[in-house]
Amino acid sequence: MSTAGHTHDEPDWLHGHPHEPNPAPPSDDAAITLILPDGETHRLTVDALRALPFTTVPNCYIVSTGHGTSGPFSFGGVTLAALLAAFLPDEAKWQFVDVVSGDGFGARLRREETLDHAGDRPMLLAYLVNGESMTRQAGLVRLIAPTETDDALKQVKWVAQIVVK
Ligand SMILES: Nc1nc2c(c(=O)[nH]1)N[C@H]1C(S)=C(S)[C@@H](COP(=O)(O)O)O[C@H]1N2
Numbered sequence: 107m108s109t110a111g112h113t114h115d116e117p118d119w120l121h122g123h124p125h126e127p128n129p130a131p132p133s134d135d136a137a138i139t140l141i142l143p144d145g146e147t148h149r150l151t152v153d154a155l156r157a158l159p160f161t162t163v164p165n166c167y168i169v170s171t172g173h174g175t176s177g178p179f180s181f182g183g184v185t186l187a188a189l190l191a192a193f194l195p196d197e198a199k200w201q202f203v204d205v206v207s208g209d210g211f212g213a214r215l216r217r218e219e220t221l222d223h224a225g226d227r228p229m230l231l232a233y234l235v236n237g238e239s240m241t242r243q244a245g246l247v248r249l250i251a252p253t254e255t256d257d258a259l260k261q262v263k264w265v266a267q268i269v270v271k
Pocket residue numbers: 123125126127128129168169170171173176207208209211257258259260261262263264
């Protein structure tokens with residue numbers, strides 16, 4: 107991927123993905139750094155995520171260009187909306203959330219798609235798949251965007267950072 111013309115404060119993954127999903131976890135550490143708009147930082151272990159409200163979203167598919175489709179999966183975890191509600195007041199001003207992996211992949215989610223629960227298909231930080239703990243190989247912790255029906259660009263494995271801007 108070319109980096110020509112990119113502004114320095116924008117992450118590379120905003121400008122496209124080669125569509126060769128990385129098969130290997132970047133590290134064993136599944137803890138997530140949450141960075142709030144005022145710069146406040148929290149380290150979230152998987153146990154900390156397990157202590158937050160639990161949601162299951164059934165019938166999820168990972169649809170990959172050129173690699174076929176896998177699923178259906180039932181993913182379990184905490185919704186991104188519930189996670190943010192635990193750390194940010196309702197009136198906090200922010201526009202988007204960057205969910206970034208340890209291997210340099212990421213997705214930028216608009217406020218509306220993060221907070222609107224998309225009916226019963228909300229954005230989820232998943233640590234269970236089909237009722238079992240997700241392996242690190244499979245992405246623990248993984249962002250699941252149940253309404254994304256192509257390319258899997260929001261199905262971020264190995265979430266390492268969540269940055270609210
Ligand atoms: N961290 C990370 N997440 C990622 C990717 C990646 O390279 N790194 N690739 C994406 C792409 S392009 C696809 S198609 C899916 C593949 O998911 P799977 O490995 O569960 O089939 O993961 C998505 N999430």
